[in-house]
Amino acid sequence: MLIFAVESSCDETAVALVEDGRRVLADEIFSQVALHEIYGGVVPEIAARSHLEVISLLADRALDKAGASRRDIDAVACTYAPGLIGAVLVGVNFAKSAALALGVPLVPVHHIRGHIAANYLAYPDLEPPFLCLAISGGNTMLVDVRGYTDMSILGLTRDDAAGECFDKSARVMGLGYPGGKPIDELSQRGDDRAYELPRPSVNGANPYDMSFSGLKTAVVNIAHHAEQTGQPLDKPGLAASLCRAVSETLVGRTMAAARALGYKNVAVAGGVAANSRIRADFEAACAREGRRLFVPPLRLCGDNAAMIGAQGYYEYLAGRTAGPDLNAYATMDL
């Protein structure tokens, strides 16, 4: 079954052609980073307008690259939540029109379910059940994936997402936007014990919940203090200390959940899963405890439409299709 998939929830316009949820025939991504960089973050109106400008071109290019024609498409899948509402609407309306014009089913996909499904593309043998930590710019959640469309949240951040903590920390360190990658690169030559940063904890709460705003504030305070007192800021050391603090929290919560629920298979997904410290720490922790780790290659960690095509296939099999009245939503339960 060939699925034409669309993703436009934030600052990447993406379309893909995916066969049977596992084989990617085309995967086109247009990144808007250059458009938003000057503002230090994503400007929703600019994001929506840019999606509109390039989405049809990307669709044609994807069909070309796959050597497919419109008639080969069996269903259209799209991210319908969560995300920047104007941005998501562009993809949803494009997908609706395509499904209507082609006379094929329309399949709405939750963005985070898509991130989780990136692992099905990377690991053909991966099947639920498994535990998945989904970490991106806007979301941080630990998910009990019981089935392809049967999942629930075990824990989530009480405030900022891990990606936001990286992005805001990078901004105050003058590293630009998005900040996760430059922090990761800088951290490679830093001492991860250069700065004592707080480990987020949520008193009396669900043991798998997380919090990253205190950590973000600590980094901001360290940077401001250095600026105000004229003391040098050890940026590589701060980047490495931040990566260590974020990683210890994420890996600690995830492995505790894996032990408690008896999960042998542990997956990680989302843009922040590209972080080299987090990847290395997960590898070490899973090796130590005899669990198998699944983490997508870098290209499939960030936003892409191939993952929406993968999850869209399983949503379709579960009968979760929509009509032309499908709406877009800024927030939505998993």
Ligand code: KG4
């Ligand atoms: O999944 P994604 O592309 O978009 C959302 O759905 O949010 O994730 C983007 C986030 C940004 O916060 C970005 O700074 C972060 O992923 N990121 C990283 C790295 N690469 C991207 N964070 C830490 N280390 C990285 N190497």
